[in-house]
Amino acid sequence: MHIAIVTFDGFNELDSLIALGILNQVKAPNWRVSIASPDARITSMNGVVMERHISLEEANTADAVIVGSGIKTRDIILDDTVMAQLKLDPSRQLIGAQCSGALVLSALDLLDGVPACTDLTTKPWVQERNITVLDQPFVAAGNIATAGGCLASQYLAFWVIARLVGVEPACQALHYVAPVGEKERYVSCGMENVSAYLPT
Template sequence: MNIAILTFDGFNELDSFIAFGLLNRLTPQGWKAQIASPTAQVTSMNGVTIHAQQPLEFANRADAVIFGSGIYTRAIAENSSLLDRLQLDPLRQLIGAQCSGTLLLARLGLLGDMPACTDLSTKPWLVEAGVRVVDAPFHARGPIATAGGCLASQYLAAWMMASRAGFDAAAQALHYAAPVGEKDAYVERLLNVVRPFVNDSGR
């Protein structure tokens, strides 16, 4: 299971790194999440520069894709030469987006008429694009999912793990990262959020 976490200049560290860390807990099961970017290096909204592990086009052949958010996402959404590098296939891939990354899903025509989650800053842009924004941390329909709020990145990771590796494997991976003294309750609550959207193509 190869996962591309799309990470652009100005990226939100929580969006990219939480999903990255959680998904790679399934490395023993053959999972590998990697940071994919349009340039060799990208710098976060707080000044952390990282090396991309894969080019942006890695997303086209990955089994799953996550669009992270960032302070320049609106400009990226208007950059057709950049978005044209992406040829995603929801019939084959799981595709998720975090906060302003949902705007990129809309620009790529991947949302259709489904409701979507995002952060409060991005909501007006999505409404302007004709998307119905819901007041929820996570929503999915079939292979497309969106999450709103930086820490909601855990829901995207949990949804992907539960969808492809099953709830038991997802619970084990999340249990390792959950706060000590709260592990069982934390994992149960997290999985209960995504459970209605796993293997549900009609919601």
């Protein structure tokens, strides 16, 4: 299984790297998590420099894709050269978006008729695209999911793991990263926010 976290210049570290850390708790054979970007080297909104693992074209072949957030997302969705590289397909991929990543999914016509979660700053811009924004941290419809608020990235990671390898590995991954003394509460919160959107 290959999971790509699409990360653009100006990215929010919490949105991409929390998901990266939680997803990498899975030790299943052939499990791989990659940072995908149009640029070989990207700088976060707080000056952290990071090198990508794969290109956007390679992300198109991943089993799951999470589109991260950042301060340049509104510019990115207007960049036809970048957007043309993304050919995501919910019929064969799990596709998630964190915060302003919802704008990217909308620009790719992946949120038509689907409500979304996003951060409070991005909310009016998503609503301008005629998308209903929910006042909750996570929502999914089929193979499309969105999360709102930096720390909601844990729910996207939980959803991806639960969908690809099962609920128990998702609980174990979240349990590992949760604060000592609060682990059961974190896992319960993950289940509470995500379980309704998992196949029965």
